[in-house]
Amino acid sequence: MVAKISVSNSLYGAIVYNGEKINKEHGRLLDTNKIYNDGTGSVDIKRAFADFMQWIPSTTKTERPMVHISLNPHPDDVLTDAQLTAIAHEYMEKMGFGDMPYMVYKHTDINRHHMHIVALRVRPDGSCISDKNNFYRSKEITRELEREYGLKTAEREKVTPDTPLLKIDPSGDLKKQVAAAIKIIRMRYRFQTIGEYNAVLGLFNIRCEQTDGRVNGREYHGLVYFALDDDGKPIASPFKASRLGKFAGREAIDGKYEKAKEKINVTPTKEKVADVLVRSTGKDDFIARLKEKNIDVVFRYTDEGRIYGVTFIDHDTFNVLNGSRLGKAFSANALEIKFNQNTEQNQQTSPIVIQPENTSGQPGQQDSGTNISDSAPIADTRHTERNDNTDYDISLPGFEFHQGQSVNPDEEEFARRMKRKRRRGRKL
Structure with a gap:
């Protein structure tokens, strides 16, 4: 049996928490000591709180006058309400709360039924029941109760950094x-x-x-x-x-x-993500390649499907990093352009048809070895140079963001600069 003990000043909060749970049919009130109990298994929260307050002295130096205890038998132990009640009373007696006002609740909201006990720890004379060595005293008492009632030994599970992490199981606690x-x-x-x-x-x-x-x-x-x-x-x-x-x-x-x-040192994660980004053929490929390097990537999308957030979770370094922490090239905006906007614009762009080389030396004539329809569109094969002043600052071979033919911010910015120069020239 595992006992968890917490002292607090929130008496009303503890009564409400337990009372609302069992009143919603997730348990029942098993018994009380010096507190009203109508025997129905439900709780009148206001009445219970008023009863507790009658036992609290008007003057006390104790800042945390109540104790909240949960008693958790081994999951394999199947106990009747009478057995649970007897165990609760004996536990409170051995812990020094036998004469104190308290309420014993049974919780059934999970498969492993367990008990909660709300009690006062301030006596009518203002003195307080000490919580010194509570852990060791409680552990000794629960072992005695296990032997007395033939219960299985239950230990509190120790959580360490190496404890396996699993997804939430809806059927469990x-x-x-x-x-x-x-x-x-x-x-x-x-x-x-x-x-x-x-x-x-x-x-x-x-x-x-x-x-x-x-x-x-x-x-x-x-x-x-x-x-x-x-x-x-x-x-x-x-x-x-x-x-x-x-x-x-x-x-x-x-x-x-x-x-x-x-x-946090972002360099190891940045190097791995940069290497994958250069080699990826699309978003799904990017995600899969990162997974091979033990990195999860979490994208966040607007209702329209646009990427507005990205976070990288490196399970080797245990660093969790928003894309912008790695650099502009890894930000949500940069990845939106690379994975979404380029794809959409490439799909909307007309197929490019290259004009065959004219080997006859005569204008308007085509080489006799070619077979291209007269009506076939001919694409302009001229290329504009990229401005090195790009928004995405990364120097990796073969790494480049393309925004498609319909949008070229470098050309638009160049045109705006030239217009401003012409206006200044006319003023002079």
């Missing part, structure tokens, strides 16, 4: 999966913006959103996380970062941004 993925990603990858963070989260069907606002006159800045399906649609209500752990919160992620700035 979503909260646990999201929390584990966030913890591993935060340990393993380096990112500097919420967009880069979401790019790597998205590989595992998770999305993060910032939440800013005011509640009761106080500003708050937080994060919420969504578990997604393969189409990017949420499959459950969002999880507040505070429910997942401090590692998922705004402060922790903002701190990650700052540390990443000092450690």
